[in-house]
Amino acid sequence: MKHTLPRLSAKERLILEHLADGGELFGLQLVERSDGGLKRGTVYVTLGRMQEKGYVESRQEPLPPGAIGLPRRLYRLSAYGRRVLDAWRLAEAALARAHPQEA
Amino acid sequence: MADPLGPTFLRWARRWLDEASVAHIVEPMVADARHERATHTGSPRLLVTLRWRAAFLATFALGAGRGFARPASWAPLRSLAFPILLFVGIEALLELLTSWIGYPASTRAAPLLLVPGIVTSALPLAVLPTVMRLMSDHRWRPWQARTAAVLIGACAMAITVPMNGWVAPAANQQFRIHAAQALGYPQPPARGAHELMLSELFAERPPAPSIVSPRQLQEERHLRSSVLLAPVSLAVLGAALARLGLARRVWHTVAAWALVAQSWTVWISLGVWMAAMIAPPLSASDPYCAIPDVGRFAAWTPHVMLLGTAVLCHRVASAREVATS
Numbered sequence: 001m002k003h004t005l006p007r008l009s010a011k012e013r014l015i016l017e018h019l020a021d022g023g024e025l026f027g028l029q030l031v032e033r034s035d036g037g038l039k040r041g042t043v044y045v046t047l048g049r050m051q052e053k054g055y056v057e058s059r060q061e062p063l064p065p066g067a068i069g070l071p072r073r074l075y076r077l078s079a080y081g082r083r084v085l086d087a088w089r090l091a092e093a094a095l096a097r098a099h100p101q102e103a
Numbered sequence: 104m105a106d107p108l109g110p111t112f113l114r115w116a117r118r119w120l121d122e123a124s125v126a127h128i129v130e131p132m133v134a135d136a137r138h139e140r141a142t143h144t145g146s147p148r149l150l151v152t153l154r155w156r157a158a159f160l161a162t163f164a165l166g167a168g169r170g171f172a173r174p175a176s177w178a179p180l181r182s183l184a185f186p187i188l189l190f191v192g193i194e195a196l197l198e199l200l201t202s203w204i205g206y207p208a209s210t211r212a213a214p215l216l217l218v219p220g221i222v223t224s225a226l227p228l229a230v231l232p233t234v235m236r237l238m239s240d241h242r243w244r245p246w247q248a249r250t251a252a253v254l255i256g257a258c259a260m261a262i263t264v265p266m267n268g269w270v271a272p273a274a275n276q277q278f279r280i281h282a283a284q285a286l287g288y289p290q291p292p293a294r295g296a297h298e299l300m301l302s303e304l305f306a307e308r309p310p311a312p313s314i315v316s317p318r319q320l321q322e323e324r325h326l327r328s329s330v331l332l333a334p335v336s337l338a339v340l341g342a343a344l345a346r347l348g349l350a351r352r353v354w355h356t357v358a359a360w361a362l363v364a365q366s367w368t369v370w371i372s373l374g375v376w377m378a379a380m381i382a383p384p385l386s387a388s389d390p391y392c393a394i395p396d397v398g399r400f401a402a403w404t405p406h407v408m409l410l411g412t413a414v415l416c417h418r419v420a421s422a423r424e425v426a427t428s
Contacts, residue, residue: 026131026135026138027131027132027135028135028138028139039158039161040132040136040154040155040157040158040161041157041158041159041160041161041162041165042161042162042165044128044129044131044132044162045128045162045165047127047128047131048124048127048128051127058127058131069107069134069137070130070133070134070137071134072131072134072135072138073127073130073131073134
């Protein structure tokens with residue numbers, strides 16, 4: 001059976017890195033922690049796509065009793081997302097060993 | 104208390120997108136926006152608001168292209184590509200074939216006729232199966248299908264007007280010039296009725312140099328302006344047939360085209376006959392001389408009758424829906 005490395009865009013990679021370090025985060029927290037790497041206008045669409053691919057999982061923040069309004073959504077790395085991130089890190093390390101000047 | 108951020112964006116999303124896109128993209132974004140504006144301490148409140156408004160726009164633009172490509176309500180758009188492409192292909196073949204038969208020596212000029220030919224005839228014809236398919240697809244909500252059908256008819260008409268009025272006549276004349284050169288005629292041919300621009304058709308006398316008689320000018324004027332109604336009448340008819348449940352099979356589409364074809368043939372003949380009955384000809388050699396408006400009857404009757412048929416079908420479908428509910 002042939003296995004290929006799942007595709008991972010630069011933004012998806014950045015999100016996975018932050019979720020791996022920070023645990024469960026809101027979309028806005030990802031934007032703030034990325035220092036300009038992620039924008040408010042793109043991060044939610046990217047998170048939605050990553051959730052479909054199975055890289056991240058999410059849950060709604062529980063609202064306090066009596067509170068009204070839209071609940072915020074917390075994102076965390078899924079087991080599959082962690083494996084994808086590890087695979088990409090391994091692939092990059094292997095490439096860096098093969099061509100150290102480009103690393 | 105300030106107005107909550109993003110009500111319009113939320114309303115638009117809930118109206119047009121599927122539940123998953125709303126729940127996983129739009130609502131988390133609006134919730135974060137409201138949270139940031141409520142708890143901000145650093146930058147001015149107006150700046151936060153503006154930043155989020157720009158983000159809503161960016162998400163809308165990005166999502167319309169990629170992120171929201173999954174909504175169930177937009178998926179049928181892909182299936183609409185088939186009838187349109189089919190007609191474009193058939194029309195391209197027909198144009199090439201007829202131009203080759205007509206002027207075998209000038210087939211290299213045939214592409215001149217392709218684009219306007221395809222747009223003026225294939226586009227209105229493709230509206231019929233497109234709307235039939237759209238309206239009978241249960242993935243669309245009824246109001247979405249109706250809106251999309253209206254937009255399809257209006258867009259097709261908006262494209263047909265300049266094509267039929269200006270681009271096609273110019274291409275026709277260029278093709279005739281190429282054909283005349285290829286056949287060795289010394290002079291470029293004078294323009295006929297099909298080579299006059301829509302604006303020129305409304306002049307009192309035919310513009311020079313042309314070989315168009317006043318009667319031909321009048322007939323072409325009615326014919327050309329009535330054809331502009333075709334996308335709308337075909338869209339209305341397609342929607343009516345779909346409401347009657349007559350748009351689910353391929354043969355339904357074929358039958359609908361047959362209905363349109365026979366309507367055009369029968370009603371054109373009937374229109375001319377009616378005109379002749381109203382104003383009998385003064386001269387046997389020119390039956391048109393006493394009925395200057397015969398062109399109007401011949402051109403508009405099929406469209407009016409098709410629209411009438413469509414309205415009748417809509418009334419029957421409404422009565423049936425009321426009876427079943």
